[in-house]
Amino acid sequence: MRPQFSIIFFTTLAGMAQGLLFFIALSNLYSQATPSAFLTNLALPVAFVLLALGLVASFFHLGHPERAWRAAMMWRTSWLSREVIALPALMVVTIAIYMYALTDQVPQWLWLALLFTTVALWICTAKIYQCIRFIQEWSHPSTLTNFMLLGLTSGLILLELLVALRGNSAAQIIDAPLSLVAFLLLFLSFNLKLWIWRRNRSLKPKSNLATATGIKGNNIRQTSMGLMGGSFNTREFFHHQTDRMIANLRKIILLCAYVIPMILMAYAISTPNIPMITLALLINYLGLLAERWMFFAEANHPQNLYYQRVS
Amino acid sequence: MSKNKQLALVIDLNVCVGCHACVTSCKEWNTSGSAGPLTDLNAYGANPSGTFFNRVQTFEAGTFPNTQTVHFPKSCLHCEEPPCVPVCPTGASYKRKEDGIVLVDYDKCIGCSYCSWACPYGARELDQERQVMTKCTLCVDRIYSETLPESEKKPACVLACPTSARIFGDVHDPESAASKAIEERGGYALMPEWETQPANHYLPRSIMETIDAARNDK
Numbered sequence: 001m002r003p004q005f006s007i008i009f010f011t012t013l014a015g016m017a018q019g020l021l022f023f024i025a026l027s028n029l030y031s032q033a034t035p036s037a038f039l040t041n042l043a044l045p046v047a048f049v050l051l052a053l054g055l056v057a058s059f060f061h062l063g064h065p066e067r068a069w070r071a072a073m074m075w076r077t078s079w080l081s082r083e084v085i086a087l088p089a090l091m092v093v094t095i096a097i098y099m100y101a102l103t104d105q106v107p108q109w110l111w112l113a114l115l116f117t118t119v120a121l122w123i124c125t126a127k128i129y130q131c132i133r134f135i136q137e138w139s140h141p142s143t144l145t146n147f148m149l150l151g152l153t154s155g156l157i158l159l160e161l162l163v164a165l166r167g168n169s170a171a172q173i174i175d176a177p178l179s180l181v182a183f184l185l186l187f188l189s190f191n192l193k194l195w196i197w198r199r200n201r202s203l204k205p206k207s208n209l210a211t212a213t214g215i216k217g218n219n220i221r222q223t224s225m226g227l228m229g230g231s232f233n234t235r236e237f238f239h240h241q242t243d244r245m246i247a248n249l250r251k252i253i254l255l256c257a258y259v260i261p262m263i264l265m266a267y268a269i270s271t272p273n274i275p276m277i278t279l280a281l282l283i284n285y286l287g288l289l290a291e292r293w294m295f296f297a298e299a300n301h302p303q304n305l306y307y308q309r310v311s
Numbered sequence: 312m313s314k315n316k317q318l319a320l321v322i323d324l325n326v327c328v329g330c331h332a333c334v335t336s337c338k339e340w341n342t343s344g345s346a347g348p349l350t351d352l353n354a355y356g357a358n359p360s361g362t363f364f365n366r367v368q369t370f371e372a373g374t375f376p377n378t379q380t381v382h383f384p385k386s387c388l389h390c391e392e393p394p395c396v397p398v399c400p401t402g403a404s405y406k407r408k409e410d411g412i413v414l415v416d417y418d419k420c421i422g423c424s425y426c427s428w429a430c431p432y433g434a435r436e437l438d439q440e441r442q443v444m445t446k447c448t449l450c451v452d453r454i455y456s457e458t459l460p461e462s463e464k465k466p467a468c469v470l471a472c473p474t475s476a477r478i479f480g481d482v483h484d485p486e487s488a489a490s491k492a493i494e495e496r497g498g499y500a501l502m503p504e505w506e507t508q509p510a511n512h513y514l515p516r517s518i519m520e521t522i523d524a525a526r527n528d529k
Contacts, residue, residue: 001428063422063442070401070419077397080425084400131398134431134505206504207431209370214499214513215324215381217372223380226334226366229358232436236427302502303433306368306385 001135002236003296006061011125012154012288014054014087015147017047018118019155020162021094025114028106039101042162048094055087079131083124090117122148129299136203137299142196149189150257150291154284156182157261160268161277179268179277186265186284190258193291197250200298207302222309233307239297246297249290257287317391317411317483318449319510320466321492322384325518327476329367329382336471337365337386337447345452346417350440362438364447365468377526379519384477386468387434387447388501388509389413395426395435404444410481411510412451417443431505449479482510 024043027033034043059065074081093114100106126144133139160178209220225234239246264280341364342349351361365386372379389406393413396404403419404426406412415426415435420443427435427444435446450466453459463470469477480489489512492498498512 061423063424063437064420067401067419067421070403071421071423072400074397074400074402078400078425080398080423081400128425132429133394134502135428207502211502211504213370213381213383214501214515215370215372215379215383216515216519217379219374220370220372222368222370224369226331226368226385227363229353229360231360231363232427232439233433236424236437237433301428301433302431302505306433 001296001299001301002239003293004061006057006059007296008289008292009057010054010061011147012285012292013050013057014121014125015151015288016154016158016285017050017054018090018121019151019153020047020050020158021090021114021155022118022152023156023159025111025118029108029111029115032106036101036104036106038162038166039106040098042166043159044094044098044101046158046162048091048098051087051091051094055091058087079124079127083121083128086117086121086124090114090121093117119148122151129295134207134302135299136206137200140199142192142199146189146192146196146295149185149192150288153182153185153189153261154281154288156185157265157277157281157284160272161274161281164272164274164277176269176272179265179272182280183262183265183269186258186262190254190262193253193258197298205300205302207305209305212302212305222306225307225309228310233303237301237304237307241297246294249294253287253290253294255287256283257291260284261287315408315411315483316481317389317510318454318480319389319411319482319489319512320386320449320469321478321480321482321489321498321512321514323474323476323478323492323496323514324381324383324516325476325514326474327367327382327384327472328474329369330473331367332471332473333384333468333477334363334365334367336467337450338363340450340453340467341448344450346445346448348441349445350438352439360439362436362445364436364445379516381516384468385432385434386511387413388432388507388511389447389449391508391510392506394505394507395430398429399426411483412449413446414448414451415444415446417441417445420444431502431507432509482512 062068071081071084075085097106097110126147129138130143261280261284264276268276338349341347349362353359368383368385370381370383389412393406396406401419401421403416405414422442424437435444438445454464456464465479469479478489478492480487482489484490493512496514498514500509500512
């Protein structure tokens with residue numbers, strides 16, 4: 001598939017915001033672990049801005065953004081439609097918590113609602129891809145797990161940075177344990193990514209030219225796709241990059257999204273400091289952009305069987 | 312199978328000669344009809360790119376000297392279980408209950424392309440200029456036309472085909488020419504592994520059996 005930058009930015013920005021909100025909700029569920037000032041002055045506005053940026057990015061995906069409101073109509077059948085509802089819902093809950101935090105009293109049910117909506121948005125986003133049964137790279141529960149783990153990781157590193165920026169005022173949350181959890185999440189998601197890449201390599205395509213054309217005979221090959229100048233089909237479903245570029249990008253993903261942040265986090269466990277956490281967050285985010293690019297690029301669409309030869 | 316009507320095309324691979332008459336007549340009718348315009352970009356340049364509902368592709372099979380060349384018309388198959396329809400977030404993509412045609416409402420389409428991802432056949436094309444998803448309509452504006460003579464109330468591709476390789480009809484009606492062709496000549500569906508139940512069928516090249524028999528006689 002052709003990587004779509006609108007979706008790459010949406011899923012990574014919203015994912016980071018969801019991770020941040022998830023951990024804030026989790027830590028405040030039973031007792032107030034973060035001071036209200038930390039929430040209203042820093043954490044919630046940052047999360048909201050990230051979600052809003054993601055929302056703006058997603059509009060660039062549409063041919064007719066002015067009709068975007070229509071996308072909420074088919075929530076009974078379409079995961080995309082459900083996502084279009086889940087994102088504003090998460091933003092509304094975030095605003096509600098902000099309002100309550102101003103009065104210093106956030107009720108427990110609202111924290112639960114925040115947990116629920118962050119997870120709901122992850123499910124909707126991942127299911128958009130996972131539910132396409134004939135894109136075998138996507139049609140697996142690891143799609144959801146990967147989106148969630150990476151969102152949680154980047155969100156946690158962001159939370160750690162925000163806590164560090166606030167100095168000692170962030171009450172019970174301190175940086176060293178956050179670094180440890182971030183390290184563990186990075187390690188988990190790193191292994192999941194390696195496993196997903198192994199799975200993708202060993203996938204046997206269910207469709208081939210024999211099933212796609214029904215032609216009886218061996219050694220079926222295309223001699224003409226019926227057009228010469230390219231079409232939607234040749235643009236939308238191929239990544240148009242060389243094997244070498246893909247191989248190099250895989251190395252960059254492993255280094256930036258996982259290995260370098262892991263080293264920085266391991267160091268931050270003993271000596272937390274703001275520049276190091278900032279660096280970890282930035283490198284991790286660049287890695288996530290590349291990871292999401294690859295998520296599209298490595299998906300093989302069966303329609304490509306019909307578009308192999310130009311002449 | 313439901314009792315409702317399911318209009319479809321049955322394509323005879325024995326006689327398609329790959330002349331692209333169906334491609335051009337489809338474009339001609341639909342770019343000026345209710346589904347159009349099907350815009351072309353850079354039409355006279357080095358890399359023209361346009362929207363088409365129908366393409367004719369060519370495949371080869373076998374090893375020399377026992378080879379065959381197969382011309383393969385390809386358009387929306389109007390699946391009975393269309394995977395492109397439930398994923399549409401706006402309801403712009405829909406399957407008509409009365410005749411099974413899968414259509415796009417261009418006034419509702421937001422151009423997100425998600426339906427094209429959900430079609431394993433690559434039957435949908437996003438119009439670059441209009442930024443809405445387009446696809447074969449089975450010439451819905453011809454077959455129900457109130458002005459065309461009865462003999463022309465068929466898809467433009469069917470009328471254009473010089474070898475009658477395209478049979479149009481209701482595949483739920485066992486008496487239709489389309490159903491009979493599928494029944495008697497082993498009509499098959501594309502990519503049955505995804506259980507989309509395409510309404511369009513293809514007739515296998517029985518001519519190969521004749522050729523093989525002749526070769527064996529020698």
